[in-house]
Amino acid sequence: MNILNLLKVSFNAVLNNKMRSFLSMLGIIIGVAAVIIMMSIGQGSKESIRKELSTMGTNLLTIRPGADMRGGVRQDPSSMQTLKTADYERIMAEKKYVTNVSPEVTASGQVIYGNNNTNTTVYGESPEYLTIKQWTVEEGECFTDEDIKKSAKVCLVGKTVVKELFGEGADPIGRNIRFKSIPMRIVGVLKSKGYNSWGMDQDNVIIAPYTCVMKRIAAQTYFSSIVCSAVTEELSDAAIEEITHILRDNHKIKEGQTDDFTIRSQAEMMETMSSTMDTVTIILVVAAAFSLFVAGIGIMNIMLVSVTERTKEIGLRMAVGATGMVISLQFLIESVLISVTGGLLGVIVGCASREWVVPLFGMPSSVPSWSIYVSFVVCVFIGIIFGYIPARKAANMDPIEAIRHE
DSSP: OOOOHHHHHHHHHHHHHHHHHHHHHHHHHHHHHHHHHHHHHHHHHHHHHHHHHHHOOEEEEEEEOOOOOEETTEEOOOGGOOOOEEEEEEEHHSSSSEEEEEEEEEEEEEEEEEEEEEEEEEEETTHHHHHHHTEEEEEEEEHHHHHHHHTEEEEEEOHHHHHHHHOTTOTTTTTTEEEEEEEEEEEEEEOOOOOOTTOOOOSSSEEHHHHHHIIIIOOOOOOOOEOOOOOOOOGGHHHHHHHHHHHHHTTOOOOOOOOOOEEEEEEHHHHHHHHHHHHHHHHHHHHHHHHHHHHHHEEEEEHHHHHHHHHHHHHHHHTTTTHHHHHHHHHHHHHHHHOOOOOHHHHHHHHHHHHHTGGGTTOOOOOOOHHHHHHHHHHHHHHHHHHHHHHHHOOOOOHHHHHOOO
């Protein structure tokens, strides 16, 4: 019997038991759809995070205080006071691979205007911070270097702060707000950035001259961090090496001693986040793939029942010349037909869910094309692997005993 006839016989056998075949496919449909949905969510989240991080520039560098040992106890980096004005000034004076630099001092608390108040964070920065983090002043103007020198009590505010203090659509330019009893005049409103992937409202922010925040609000002489941007992403490593040399020399750190600061690049952060999301995606896909394994067992069970029911038919076909290999191949083809058809329907369900169901939960998703091809290959293997035992059982039947079977 040729392959075409075998396909026709197998196809008719599947159609003759429509409900049974569909129930066998159902496990494959659910399994493939689950794998595609999990992969699309993982891939979509990864792309969303990378896109969000890239909006701040892939050449972003962040310098923070490093942990230190004091009295045998490792100190919290946030409590360290290793980054000073002298470090910022020297980086500005000697930088070759760095374009913009901004020292950073932060303070969280309540901001008040009249009878309205809201909790927010004030970032003490230089005007270059807006270029580094790709902020845009939508209304008004940014504070100046002269404001930095005078420690002027001026600020830029995000849209959420404007909404909470003044109401939707209000013009806050020129008005004075109070943060920890310090009055600050609004000189500009930042363009909205919305929420990030971690659910943080990026518009609930106030940006002021770092000298003002250091002296008048935080009352400290050190920086929380220093942010800068390398000339290009490719020169990020050279910029890190340059800054490391400057800070080690400034802090009198000897050869072999540990740095009292850390430098992280945006590219490194993106790589770390991508690696984390890849791990999460693998876990999700493996969990979903177990349903394919269960579906394969279901196909094997149905095919074993089918072999038992068609014992007499198998005996008759053997009696008229069909070999064990032909009988085995027929049942393998039936198994693969069920598996691949279920896989095709699973891909359709998975892609449809990605388009219409997943967005309802506000989750980013993106179906990699290769996942669809892999799904088909996996379905073929499931059909062959779990159809092998029933096919072998059918091929090893004794023709005479099979014909006598009732």
